[in-house]
Amino acid sequence: NAGVTQTPKFRILKIGQSMTLQCAQDMNHNYMYWYRQDPGMGLKLIYYSVGAGITDKGEVPNGYNVSRSTTEDFPLRLELAAPSQTSVYFCASGVPQPQHFGDGTRLSIL
Amino acid sequence: GQNIDQPTEMTATEGAIVQINCTYQTSGFNGLFWYQQHAGEAPTFLSYNVLDGLEEKGRFSSFLSRSKGYSYLLLKELQMKDSASYLCAVRDQGNFNKFYFGSGTKLNVKP
Numbered sequence: 001n002a003g004v005t006q007t008p009k010f011r012i013l014k015i016g017q018s019m020t021l022q023c024a025q026d027m028n029h030n031y032m033y034w035y036r037q038d039p040g041m042g043l044k045l046i047y048y049s050v051g052a053g054i055t056d057k058g059e060v061p062n063g064y065n066v067s068r069s070t071t072e073d074f075p076l077r078l079e080l081a082a083p084s085q086t087s088v089y090f091c092a093s094g095v096p097q098p099q100h101f102g103d104g105t106r107l108s109i110l
Numbered sequence: 111g112q113n114i115d116q117p118t119e120m121t122a123t124e125g126a127i128v129q130i131n132c133t134y135q136t137s138g139f140n141g142l143f144w145y146q147q148h149a150g151e152a153p154t155f156l157s158y159n160v161l162d163g164l165e166e167k168g169r170f171s172s173f174l175s176r177s178k179g180y181s182y183l184l185l186k187e188l189q190m191k192d193s194a195s196y197l198c199a200v201r202d203q204g205n206f207n208k209f210y211f212g213s214g215t216k217l218n219v220k221p
Contacts, residue, residue, distance in 0.1 A: 031207065042114075042197055042211035043153070050207055058208065090152055096207055097143055101152035 002026050006091050006102035013081045013109050021076040021105050023091030031096035032074040034058075034066065036087040037104075043090065049074055050096070081109045112136045112200055114212035121218045122188055130183045130196050130215045138203025142181045144172050145197040147214065153197060156183070185217075193219045 007022045025032065030051045035043035045058030049068040063085060065077040078085060089105045092098035113135040122128040132142070141160040145153040159165055159174035159181060171184040183196055195214040202208040 033209075035211075040213070042213045043199075045208060045210070048207050056207070059210070097141070097155070097158065097201065098209060099155045101154070103152050 004091055004093055004100050004102040006089075006105050008105060009103065010106045011108070013078075013107065015081060015083065015109060017081050018077070018079050019081070021078070021089055021091075021107075023074045023076065023102060024072050025074075025091075025093040025100065026072065027093060027100065028071060029093035029095060029100075030071065031094045031098075032068070033092045033094070033098050034064075034074070034076045035090045035092065035098075036060065036085075037090060038087050046076065046089075078107075083109045085109050112202070112210035114198060114200055114210060116196075116198060116212040116215045118213070119216045119218070121220060122185075123220050124188055124190060126188050127184065127186050128188060128217065130185070130217065132181045132183070132198035132212055134179050134181075134198075134200050134212075136179070136200055136202070136210075139176065139179075139200060140203040140206060141201040142172075142174055143199040143201065143209065144170075144181075144183045145199065145211075146194050147197060148194045156196075188219050190219050190221070193217060 004025045033048045034046040047066040049055045091102045144156040147153040157172040169186045197214040199209045199211045
């Protein structure tokens with residue numbers, strides 16, 4: 001009954017560091033999404049994927065990269081972390097609307 | 111682009127009925143979605159409207175008027191556990207894979 005699994009749950013990065021946020025789903029969904037949520041705000045779409053090997057930009061893709069080599073996994077890469085990327089990151093999967101969300105990764109850039 | 115508006119915060123009493131409104135101005139529209147998000151948790155999908163009218167799902171109902179760019183979520187027989195933020199999201203007509211979220215309405219249910 002795993003659904004969407006995100007790791008890590010919390011992370012503190014220094015400015016300029018890089019990291020990968022992991023996301024895996026076990027529901028065989030083709031559609032997967034990465035959102036960020038700033039305090040008191042809604043979700044902003046960073047990237048999405050409609051299947052293995054196919055990704056596209058959302059509203060706020062700058063500073064991020066994604067890959068989708070398998071149906072199950074959709075990692076989000078932050079290159080050169082900046083304080084503006086401090087946020088909560090949610091991965092979601094769906095058919096196609098985002099129906100199942102991971103528990104989120106709380107990321108702070110200091 | 112998309113412009114989605116919701117009230118920031120509402121308060122209601124346990125057992126009562128509350129209506130949470132969502133208005134949108136979009137360059138294209140292909141469905142409106144409601145999500146519930148408890149503090150510190152992930153959103154959970156509640157409902158989906160693509161045609162005008164009311165969709166009922168137990169204590170929760172969602173209404174859509176496409177001509178008015180308007181939707182509401184109706185919660186009946188409020189329970190304390192309904193205290194949460196409620197997010198509406200619009201699906202882009204030009205790109206079915208893009209969903210734009212409002213900032214959410216924080217609902218406080220009082221005893």
